[in-house]
Amino acid sequence: MVDSFRIxxxxxxTVGAGVIKIxxxxxxxxxxxxxxxxxxxxxxxxxxxxxxxxxxxxxEWLDKAASLAGRDDLDAVVELIGGxxxxxxxxxxxxxxxxxSFVTANKALLAHHGYDLAVLAEENxxxxxxxxxxxxxxxxxxxxxxxxxxxxxxxxxxxxNGTCNYILTEMRETGRPFSDVLKEAQDKGYAEADPEFDIExxxxxxxxxxxxxxxxxxxxxxxxxxxxxISHITAADISYAQELGYRIKLxxxxxxxxxxxxxMVEPCLVSESSTMGAVEGVFNAVFVEGDFVxxxxxxxxxxxxxxxxxxxxxxxxxLARGYKVPAFGIPALMLADANKGDPGExxxxxxxxxxxxxxPGVLAEITAIMRDHDVSMEDVLQRxxxxxxxxxxxxxxxxxxxxxxHKAVAKIESLDFVVKNPTLLRIENF
Amino acid sequence: MVDSFRIxxxxxxTVGAGVIKIxxxxxxxxxxxxxxxxxxxxxxxxxxxxxxxxxxxxxEWLDKAASLAGRDDLDAVVELIGGxxxxxxxxxxxxxxxxxSFVTANKALLAHHGYDLAVLAEENxxxxxxxxxxxxxxxxxxxxxxxxxxxxxxxxxxxxNGTCNYILTEMRETGRPFSDVLKEAQDKGYAEADPEFDIExxxxxxxxxxxxxxxxxxxxxxxxxxxxxISHITAADISYAQELGYRIKLxxxxxxxxxxxxxMVEPCLVSESSTMGAVEGVFNAVFVEGDFVxxxxxxxxxxxxxxxxxxxxxxxxxLARGYKVPAFGIPALMLADANKGDPGExxxxxxxxxxxxxxPGVLAEITAIMRDHDVSMEDVLQRxxxxxxxxxxxxxxxxxxxxxxHKAVAKIESLDFVVKNPTLLRIENF
Numbered sequence: 137m138v139d140s141f142r143i144x145x146x147x148x149x150t151v152g153a154g155v156i157k158i159x160x161x162x163x164x165x166x167x168x169x170x171x172x173x174x175x176x177x178x179x180x181x182x183x184x185x186x187x188x189x190x191x192x193x194x195x196e197w198l199d200k201a202a203s204l205a206g207r208d209d210l211d212a213v214v215e216l217i218g219g220x221x222x223x224x225x226x227x228x229x230x231x232x233x234x235x236x237s238f239v240t241a242n243k244a245l246l247a248h249h250g251y252d253l254a255v256l257a258e259e260n261x262x263x264x265x266x267x268x269x270x271x272x273x274x275x276x277x278x279x280x281x282x283x284x285x286x287x288x289x290x291x292x293x294x295x296x297n298g299t300c301n302y303i304l305t306e307m308r309e310t311g312r313p314f315s316d317v318l319k320e321a322q323d324k325g326y327a328e329a330d331p332e333f334d335i336e337x338x339x340x341x342x343x344x345x346x347x348x349x350x351x352x353x354x355x356x357x358x359x360x361x362x363x364x365x366i367s368h369i370t371a372a373d374i375s376y377a378q379e380l381g382y383r384i385k386l387x388x389x390x391x392x393x394x395x396x397x398x399x400m401v402e403p404c405l406v407s408e409s410s411t412m413g414a415v416e417g418v419f420n421a422v423f424v425e426g427d428f429v430x431x432x433x434x435x436x437x438x439x440x441x442x443x444x445x446x447x448x449x450x451x452x453x454x455l456a457r458g459y460k461v462p463a464f465g466i467p468a469l470m471l472a473d474a475n476k477g478d479p480g481e482x483x484x485x486x487x488x489x490x491x492x493x494x495x496p497g498v499l500a501e502i503t504a505i506m507r508d509h510d511v512s513m514e515d516v517l518q519r520x521x522x523x524x525x526x527x528x529x530x531x532x533x534x535x536x537x538x539x540x541x542h543k544a545v546a547k548i549e550s551l552d553f554v555v556k557n558p559t560l561l562r563i564e565n566f
Numbered sequence: 567m568v569d570s571f572r573i574x575x576x577x578x579x580t581v582g583a584g585v586i587k588i589x590x591x592x593x594x595x596x597x598x599x600x601x602x603x604x605x606x607x608x609x610x611x612x613x614x615x616x617x618x619x620x621x622x623x624x625x626e627w628l629d630k631a632a633s634l635a636g637r638d639d640l641d642a643v644v645e646l647i648g649g650x651x652x653x654x655x656x657x658x659x660x661x662x663x664x665x666x667s668f669v670t671a672n673k674a675l676l677a678h679h680g681y682d683l684a685v686l687a688e689e690n691x692x693x694x695x696x697x698x699x700x701x702x703x704x705x706x707x708x709x710x711x712x713x714x715x716x717x718x719x720x721x722x723x724x725x726x727n728g729t730c731n732y733i734l735t736e737m738r739e740t741g742r743p744f745s746d747v748l749k750e751a752q753d754k755g756y757a758e759a760d761p762e763f764d765i766e767x768x769x770x771x772x773x774x775x776x777x778x779x780x781x782x783x784x785x786x787x788x789x790x791x792x793x794x795x796i797s798h799i800t801a802a803d804i805s806y807a808q809e810l811g812y813r814i815k816l817x818x819x820x821x822x823x824x825x826x827x828x829x830m831v832e833p834c835l836v837s838e839s840s841t842m843g844a845v846e847g848v849f850n851a852v853f854v855e856g857d858f859v860x861x862x863x864x865x866x867x868x869x870x871x872x873x874x875x876x877x878x879x880x881x882x883x884x885l886a887r888g889y890k891v892p893a894f895g896i897p898a899l900m901l902a903d904a905n906k907g908d909p910g911e912x913x914x915x916x917x918x919x920x921x922x923x924x925x926p927g928v929l930a931e932i933t934a935i936m937r938d939h940d941v942s943m944e945d946v947l948q949r950x951x952x953x954x955x956x957x958x959x960x961x962x963x964x965x966x967x968x969x970x971x972h973k974a975v976a977k978i979e980s981l982d983f984v985v986k987n988p989t990l991l992r993i994e995n996f
Contacts, residue, residue: 275713
């Protein structure tokens with residue numbers, strides 16, 4: 137046990153300021169819990185003069201984050217710079233190499249370089265901690281790495297991006313189109329000025345591959361993870377889904393099936409009466425299925441100053457308590473290459489929204505193609521809404537192989553009466 | 567790091583057999599996660615000849631659990647005997663005193679002796695672990711002790727007893743009376759032959775005082791915790807609650823208010839559209855409110871072989887990994903005596919069910935008493951259902967002090983037209 141646990145903080149945006157706020161507000165309480173005082177030694181950010189609402193006068197100011205890594209008076213560096221390369225990566229490598237533990241909220245960095253950094257941490261007998269990188273205030277990294285360590289994990293899935301969930305919730309509640317609600321979310325600070333990472337599912341994919349790694353003992357595998365976002369979801373899709381008893385959620389899903397791992401990020405229909413369907417607004421939710429524990433679910437705030445800073449400080453307290461655990465639950469050198477399964481083989485129900493020219497025989501042709509691909513249909517809605525004589529045909533299928541439904545939809549799409557790209561969404565039963 | 571982490575198991579009921587099953591099934595996986603092999607050295611139970619569905623032939627058999635504590639070849643003893651005194655307590659004291667860590671699912675033991683045992687563990691530089699004691703497969707002990715360690719906790723509450731939740735769910739879904747459903751639960755193995763601990767709220771109270779201790783840094787305080795069970799809840803109460811948009815749940819609630827701690831276990835009305843209201847059957851749910859993390863919720867299986875054994879083995883893996891953390895999150899000697907708040911001062915809405923003789927003026931007298939105690943009413947239902955000319959009057963109040971509503975109900979109870987003890991239940995908004 138040491139008398140004090142000394143940290144440096146790189147990056148003083150919302151979360152960085154939140155970390156300082158917690159450590160200042162709860163100094164005594166945290167000393168009691170950590171078994172020693174947690175001391176901020178030095179901080180670094182771009183603009184020294186900016187008012188961050190916290191008193192920085194007692195900490196050494198460094199203009200360059202990189203200089204934190206070379207110090208010999210730090211037990212851990214907290215990285216809140218962001219970005220998968222550049223300063224964040226350099227700081228991570230140099231700090232770990234210098235025997236300083238590394239605490240980060242940076243999912244992009246770890247999705248790309250998590251394996252190498254975990255190896256480096258273990259070579260230098262220090263820790264790589266990232267509770268804040270996935271689902272903010274929900275302690276899902278700790279739960280998978282420790283709480284469910286007795287289980288072979290069968291699946292981990294959930295709502296991993298609060299921005300998308302906020303947008304989808306608002307679209308449903310107000311009937312407004314995607315672009316409108318995105319703009320509002322940006323104005324409110326719920327979405328970034330450059331929203332691509334969030335709305336194209338990349339942020340969820342970063343998080344999902346960290347969860348997969350922990351759950352299944354494999355190297356983070358971002359490269360092969362195909363993410364689909366929510367920018368193609370229309371108000372009409374949300375409304376049809378609702379009519380059929382569903383809500384649309386952007387889900388990250390990772391399943392172990394016969395020794396292979398299937399990872400996907402895509403908007404899915406979930407029952408409006410399910411727990412997943414009830415997770416609305418900026419909230420995140422993560423489900424874990426283990427062979428002994430069964431299904432466990434955690435719901436909480438996935439982003440924002442308080443929840444994210446809370447997760448960062450929890451990691452710091454763990455380190456100060458002397459806890460040392462491999463970043464991905466097993467020694468990095470034991471992590472396997474993910475044996476990627478074929479999503480085409482996965483069976484589920486699907487939602488298909490076609491926009492067609494409203495003329496006789498259209499439905500007959502569509503349903504004939506479905507039949508030819510062995511896709512049996514559950515619900516069919518036909519609505520003529522459009523002033524330009526186009527109609528919507530919405531179909532939900534019974535359980536069918538993804539590859540088959542893709543073939544069927546591709547064939548339908550090539551018909552001359554189909555006037556827009558069809559929307560094809562998985563229906564997930566939880 | 568040691569080559570193997572050696573354990574002894576006392577008690578081979580369902581959970582004990584489950585622990586052995588996990589350690590045998592997942593031997594290689596657990597070695598990878600723990601950083602060493604986990605080895606069962608010796609086991610003990612009452613009846614050696616009983617078939618438990620697991621192979622015990624490789625383990626030393628001890629007729630007396632007590633002899634586990636004296637051994638010098640064990641790193642931890644797993645206690646699954648149960649009971650707050652007797653063999654379990656003796657084993658705990660002797661094992662810890664002999665420098666052996668103690669892992670248990672025994673909430674009664676810890677609710678009564680947790681403080682002394684935590685002190686003893688720290689004096690001997692070993693650990694007292696009890697993830698399995700509260701909410702089975704939900705890693706709520708770890709979450710409070712570590713995941714939310716950066717927060718001042720404002721409240722922790724939830725559905726902590728699966729047996730009661732199963733009974734209340736069944737009563738609502740089938741309209742059957744308590745005694746019927748209890749009998750069925752006993753036949754199915756969801757309730758003990760002697761169900762008192764479960765149905766009178768004592769089991770929930772044991773768990774709640776462990777959660778309070780972790781959340782607020784106080785000694786477990788079971789003695790002053792007044793628990794109310796569910797045996798007085800009638801099918802009529804459940805039906806009236808449903809008519810008003812609520813479900814009845816047995817809740818454990820612990821709140822920190824102005825430096826005092828208010829703990830209660832009682833059946834409450836919760837909105838049927840709330841997440842808490844949607845937790846049905848044998849599931850448990852725990853909510854935590856922290857000043858930075860906000861509200862976080864975990865839902866999972868609260869009992870049964872798999873979930874409970876999963877939690878026990880998670881504790882074992884933590885110990886094998888070398889993690890050492892005080893049992894209640896801070897050193898035991900720093901735990902304060904709980905400064906008990908006055909529940910009478912707590913304000914909430916209430917549900918009151920009165921059975922009265924159906925004659926003119928009854929409602930006028932009741933409402934006059936309510937007015938005299940400053941209790942304003944939200945909903946009033948009057949129903950003449952009973953063949954013996956008695957009627958039900960169901961009232962929900964606006965927010966009011968518990969002490970006031972108790973006085974009002976006591977006065978109403980003394981009126982000669984009230985023919986049964988009134989039912990008074992808190993309405994909780996989550």
